[in-house]
Amino acid sequence: MLSKEEVKKVAALARLDLSEEEIDVLTPQLANILGFIDQLKEVDTTNTEPTAQVTGLSDVFRADELENWDKSEVAAALSQSPAGLEGNQIKVKKVLEQD
C-alpha cells in the first residue's frame, strides 16, 4: 500500500509542490490506480521484447550540422522567459549559495 511519505518523496523527485490536502486526495487515488495496474503481473512475458516504438524504424541518423533557425523565431522564443534576458541568455536564480 502506498503511503503518504512515499507520495511526498515522489513529489519531491518530480519537483512538484503539493499541498497536504492534495497529498491526502492523491494517495488513495494513486494506490487505487496502481492496484488496477497490478494485473499486468499475470501476463507471461518471458521471451517478449519490450516495445518502445512501433514504426519499425531504428537508429535514425542525420548529419550533426548546425542549422540556422529563423532569427525572429529565436527572438520570439527567448522573449518568453519569465525572468528576462541578459544578452541572449535566459536569467536563472543563483544555483550555488555563498557561505
Add this chain to the structure above:
Amino acid sequence: MGIDMKLNELTIKQAIEKLDAGEITAVDLARACLDRIKEVDDKIKACLTVCEKEAIEEAKKADERRAKGEKGGLLGIPYIAKDIIMTKGVRTTAASKILENYIAPYDATIIKKLREAGAVLLGKANLDEFAHGGSTENSAFGPTHNPWDQELVPGGSSGGSGAAVAAEMCIFSLGTDTGGSVRCPASFCGVVGLKPTYGRSSRFGLISMTSSTDVPGAITKTAEDAALVLQAIAGHDKYDASTPEEAVPDYGEELKNSPLLRGVAEGRGVLAGLKIGLPIEYYGEGLSPAVRAALEEAKKKFIELGTELKDISLPHSKYAVPVYYIITPSEISSNLARFDGIKYGFSEPEAQNLLEVYSKSRGKGFGREAKRRIMLGTYALSAGYRDAYYLQAQKVRTKIKDEMDAALREVDVILTPTQPTVAYKIGSFTSDPLQMYLEDIFVIPASLAGLPAMSLPCGFDAGLPIGLQLIGARFDESKLFQVGCQYQKATDWHLKKPSL
C-alpha cells in the same frame, strides 16, 4: 444539399467545388464560420482563441491565389486547431495555466503544411489540459459543452475540436490522438475522427504528451473529407525522426479507383471481398445496449455492402488500459519536466531559490490530472519500480501490437464500437479518475499498436450520437477511407446535426 444550407455547414468537398466554380469566396466562407462561432460558442465554449483578423487576411490571400489559377486541395478552407498545436504568433496554451500567456514562436509542421495549402486558421480549440483526459473537463479554462446536449461532455481530449465541427463553427478541425483523443470526441459529437498511423503525420510543434503514441489527426464531417486533410498533413518530416519515409498515396485517386469496388462490376455488393474482423473482446460486458444495437445495425449494413464478417480474438485487449496508464504517465512525467518556470510559461514570483522556482511554478501551474499523471509516471520510473511497471507494460504492449498485426493479416479492417457509451454528464467522474480511464478501453489498443483508426457516426441513443471504429493495418489509412466512404454512402447518420 438544401438551398437554405449555410456556408459554414459545407463539407470540404462541397466548399472546394463552390470555391473552384467561383460561386463563393474564401472570405465568405471564413466570415460564415466566424459568425457561427459568435452565435453559438458562448454556449459550447469550443474555442480558447479566435483569430478573426488573421483569418480574414489568410482568406483574402487564398482568394488571390485562386484568382491566379490555383485550385482544389484545401485552398481557402477554414479550420480550427486543437490548442496543443503550435501556431506562430498565436497564443498556444495546451489548456493549462502554466502556458496561459504563451505565444508560439513557430508553426508546427502540420500547421505549416496547411498554411502552404492555403487553409485558413480560425482559432484554437479547447482540450483537456495537455490532452490528459477524455472529456475536456480537465481544461484550466473550463469545460466544453456537447452541442447535442450542453449538460454533457463533448469527449476528449480534443473536445473543442469535436464540438466545433459538430456545431458547424468550421469546415474541419485538427486534433491529436494519444489514446483515443480524436476518436472519442468524434464519437460523442457525431462527426468523423481520424487517428492516422503513428508517424504518418509529424509531431513537430505539438506540445508533447506521450511521444511514443502521440499523432495529429483530423475531425471532419465525412470520411472523404478526412482523406483530404490527411493528404495535406501526412508525410516524412526531418524535424520528427519518428516519421518514416513512407510514400503518401493519392487518397482521392484511390477512393475513385478503389480495388475494393470490384464487387460492383460483378453485380455483388460494393465492398465484396472485403474481410472485416469483429474482436469478441470488444463486444462483451460493459457495452451499453444502445451502442451494441447500433453496432449490430452497422454489421448488417456492411453485410449488405458485400463484406464478409469474421469473429476474431484479441485476448490481450483487456490489458490495454493498464499498459497505457503506465506508459503514458511515464512519458508525461518526462515530457512535462520542461515546464520549469525558467524558459517560458508561468513562474512563481515569490520563489526564494532555484528549487522553489521549479516546484512552486509546477505546483501552481499544473492542474489536477496533470499532477496525477506526473506523480504516477515518476513513481513508475523511480528506482525499484521501473522493471515491475514500465518494462512489464512495454512487454505487454508488444503482445497487444503483435496480436493486432496478426489479425490484420487475416482481415482487411477491424470493426469495433468507439466508446462503450454515449456522452455522459459533465462532472460524472470527477472523483473517480480510474473509472474515467476505463472509458477509453476500445480506443487505446490501436494507439499502443500505432495503427490507423477512424470513428464514424453509426446511430443514436435517445438523441445522442454513437460512433463505430474501423482499425486498419499500419499506413493503410486509404482502406479506412474507402470503407468509410462506402458506409457513409449507404447511411445518413453523419448528415444529422444538433439543433442549437
